[in-house]
Amino acid sequence: MxxxxxxxxxxxxxxxxxxxxxxxxxxxxxxxxxxxxxxxxxxxxxxxxxxxxxxxxxxxxxxxxxxxxxxxxxxxxxxxxxxxxxxxxxxxxxxxxxxxxxxxxxxxxxxxxxxxxxxxxxxxxxxxxxxxxxxxxxxxxxxxxxxxHEPKVQTPDISIELPTLKQLRTTIDRMRTMAQEVVIRASAEGKLTLQIKTDMAKVSTRFKDLRVEAFEGPIDHSDSETESVAIEDISKLCHCRVDAKKFSMFLSADNISHNRTICSIVHKKLVILCLYTQENVKLQCFITGIVY
Structure with a gap:
């Protein structure tokens, strides 16, 4: 060799x-x-x-x-x-x-x-x-x-472009001081929500007007913990609960010059984070969902 x-x-x-x-x-x-x-x-x-x-x-x-x-x-x-x-x-x-x-x-x-x-x-x-x-x-x-070998995963239910990684990292690092897990929720209408729950409080941060790369819905919520929101069609929402530390670690990639980052979710099972650069570098992170 x-x-x-x-x-x-x-x-x-x-x-x-x-x-x-x-x-x-x-x-x-x-x-x-x-x-x-x-x-x-x-x-x-x-x-x-x-x-x-x-x-x-x-x-x-x-x-x-x-x-x-x-x-x-x-x-x-x-x-x-x-x-x-x-x-x-x-x-x-x-x-x-x-x-x-x-x-x-x-x-x-x-x-x-x-x-x-x-x-x-x-x-x-x-x-x-x-x-x-x-x-x-x-x-x-x-x-x-x-x-x-590159992991083979089932087709994600949704793929949505993330806001700036630095902004996301600031948000998730604050959440990590209160909870170890974060629920990532994405909608076909271009909304991304990060949510944590503790015995004392529930904290959510929402980003809107994001580009949706793909949506394979409708999403089945018959056994889901997704909360009903009167103004949203939950069949267009999917979510996954993940380790907040692992999510934050991926966001440290903000020092890599990139032109877009995509978050793909297999409902309740998997989050795939993918960063792309102008030099055609692709960095993917696979975070398995936490199910109770």
Missing amino acids: KFRGIMIDAGPMREFTNIVTTISKLSKECVLRLSDDKLYFIVSEDNSGPAPPVLWCEIPQVVFFSEYQMIGIDEEHKDIYLSVISANLAKSLVTLKSAKSLKIKLTKKQCPCLTLEIEMQSVISQQSRQVTHDIPVVVVPRKMWSDF
């Missing part, structure tokens, strides 16, 4: 750093999958045992790399799967925002490593200096590759 990639543009290097930093906040470990045309960052629940990924990020290599070469195990199995400590990778990329270039390659030291060679411009001379980081990785056995 061989891998070598070079970045020379400041914009992609800065964006790559932001993506890795966001992933390091979501999980201690991740799997880096290298293919001919894309890089994938994959996070599974607590990284323990075979389980569908909870985070799936795909990055087109042609946008980020000026040079990109890789050779997999064989012609039939062309990809490379590497388990890496997310924080180690993020810390190594801190200086990348002011670097001239980055070379990433798969090396064999005392153990397999991702070696990062970062060329920095000296502040006191015209000469540049090189900083090298060797990040230990574990090669994922081929028999485990199926654990790191």
Whole structure:
């Protein structure tokens, strides 16, 4: 197996750093999958045992790399799967925002490593200096590759564009001080409601006039806890109760330059949050619903 990639543009290097930093906040470990045309960052629940990924990020290599070469195990199995400590990778990329270039390659030291060679411009001379980081990785056995495929989920009942992530994060972080769970409710009329309940109070924040990407209704509320609202048709409402901390962690992706973020809900079962960038990066987070 061989891998070598070079970045020379400041914009992609800065964006790559932001993506890795966001992933390091979501999980201690991740799997880096290298293919001919894309890089994938994959996070599974607590990284323990075979389980569908909870985070799936795909990055087109042609946008980020000026040079990109890789050779997999064989012609039939062309990809490379590497388990890496997310924080180690993020810390190594801190200086990348002011670097001239980055070379990433798969090396064999005392153990397999991702070696990062970062060329920095000296502040006191015209000469540049090189900083090298060797990040230990574990090669994922081929028999485990199926654990790191993109999750297949049923068609969401609704997909709605979210307001700004910074605004959402401020709201949800305030709610987290009062409750551990939040109900995300979306309507086909372009309304998004975040609601928490405690023994002392019920707090709701509503956003309206949002773009609805898709609606598969009507929604069956025969066994639902959705409250009747006189002015709303509940057949156009769907909701899901999720862990407020997990929702907030996804919202930390607001440091990634993006052009839209979509929230898709499978009624009462699953919330899929998907962030898109102008560079065709797609970051998806899957949060399983809490059902009582």
